[in-house]
Amino acid sequence: MSRAFEVVVYDRRSSKGARKVIQLVRDTRYAEFRRRVHQAFDVAKTNKIVVTNTSRQEISDSPSYHDLVEPNVTLYVLNAKDQVLVAPTDERIEYTPHYDTLVKSGIYEYYASEGHNPLPYAFAELIDNALAATADNKGLRNIELLLHFDDVPCVCVLDNGQGMTSRQLNYWAIYRLSKFHQNKERPGALNSSFSKQPVARSLNSDISYFGVGGKQAIFFLGNACRMVTKTRHCSDVHELSISEKEFKRRESEHQSIYESYIRNRQPGDFSHLHKSNSFLQKLVENEKGKEHFTSVIIFGISSETVEYLTENFKSWTNQLAHTYHYYLHGPDGNVTPEKQQAVTRIAKKFKNINITVRMEYGKTVKTLCLRDVDDDLQTRMVRSAKSTFEFKIQFQKSHKVREVEGIIRYHPFEYNQETLPKCEPINNIY
Known part of the structure; x- marks a missing residue:
């Protein structure tokens, strides 16, 4: 039967x-x-x-x-x-933890960054996802890190990447579901960022196997998130909210914990939002006219996190500029202005990656394009090297020619001191 x-x-x-x-x-x-x-x-x-x-x-x-x-x-x-x-619709989904949670759990120590504040690393997880999402963009790859610390404090990572279908959004919610499982999306779906295309030196952002980092980063920064996304192939926006508070409520009421609804709606429709959250309403209003995008909006930001981010803006943005140095400047790095003319062609094509940070709190507004940072550690290392040695090694494995390439920079010991730039200490609140 x-x-x-x-x-x-x-x-x-x-x-x-x-x-x-x-x-x-x-x-x-x-x-x-x-x-x-x-x-x-x-x-x-x-x-x-x-x-x-x-x-x-x-x-x-x-x-x-x-x-x-x-x-x-x-x-x-x-x-x-x-x-x-x-009219809006509610789409029921289930995101029961995948069995890989048990068989491949292990110990995840990504944020055990001794001597450094882990918040920039959490941002980096989300920016990595945005880089992968925008990898196939024909034009600009725009990634915005928006920090709003008035009324309802929240952090948003917004990109103009390929977006997700409702099914892909459901897959995203499943903890430790690998990209190979996610590729069950039917032909024509937008998973091309996982293809094995050759990339320039130091420029591989497609590093997440299980998709764990993004979700861990979200709940490291706050206690609730709203994923909002749209693809070019569909006129509707798909929206999913996940929160620690809702998990606890379902548990106390003996409901299915890993079950929720994706809200499908028109771009710009904020009828489901509380009037007090003007920042979120503005984000939704700005969806109009966008062909494709994804925004990760994180709520429940602690007062300690807000304090650190507002008082150490230069330190943690410098760390992000260091982390994404080669995405912003190309494989040659942020060379001195005198050497800009000699920069290779491949470096110029990476000028289409824009990572910007905007922070609002009280009457203060700070905006920074990470490409404009010229005193991050990597820039100082590139510009202070006395000489460089680039290498490329080819070898055969499984009947295919493989390559390993890199660069060695020489920083001599002069006048009784090292000339290698040092990483400046970053205040740690954890």
Whole structure:
């Protein structure tokens, strides 16, 4: 006997359309599925309707039905595939921890950075994700780190990368789900940043295997987050909120902890937000006209974190400029102005990566483009070297030619002292 399951269908031909739960079984055929949809919404067989999933992939024949219709999936009934989403919908998702959490857990000591404040490393995890998301951009790769410490303190990392479908957003929520599992997204999905394309020296941002770092960074910085994303292939925005408070509430009420809803809505629709959070409303308003993006918004920032970030702005932004030095300046680094003319062509193409920081607290507003920092540790090392030696080693492995390349910089011992620049100590509040 075939196992029964449910699908949720929203009628969004008009803003007053209903929400229906339709019962199916594994052996249900496409024709029967269409009949039940027409019956549920009292639509005559002769009337044309379009059925899609929340990523606007149309279910129009047997192959697409078997490919896209699965238990608890959320579907739309529309007049046209690309019509405006006339009313918000709630898409139920599950993000039960993947079994890799147990079999590959180990000890994660990324933030055990002795002698350094770990906050810049947490930001770096999120910026790494943004670099991977923007890797296939044809034009500018814009990454903004926004810190808002008025009314409701929050941190936002916003990028103009490829965005995520609702399914990819569901995958993101599953702790330790590897990229190989995530690549179950169907052909045409936006996972190209995981392809094994050759990259220039020191410029590989695609380093996260399990996707653990981003989520750990979020809950290191705060206790709640809102993921908001849109792809170029879908006119709708997908939004998911996760919070420690909500986990505790579900636990106390004996509810399923790892279950939530993705909110699908029009760009710029902030009707679900509290009026007191003007910063978040402004972020949502600014979605209008954007073809694709992802914003990671973190709440519950502690007063100690706010104090450190506001009082040590130069220190931690310098550390970020050091971390992303070669993404901002290319493989040759931030050479002296006199040597700029000799910079290789490959360095110039990385001028399209813009990482900016904007911090607002009280009447103070600080804005910094990390490319403009010229006293970070890496810049000082590049500019103070007396000579350099670049090398490239080729070897064969598994019948393929592999390469290892790098650069050795010479900083001599002069006048009874080392000329190698030292890393300046950073105040640690933890």
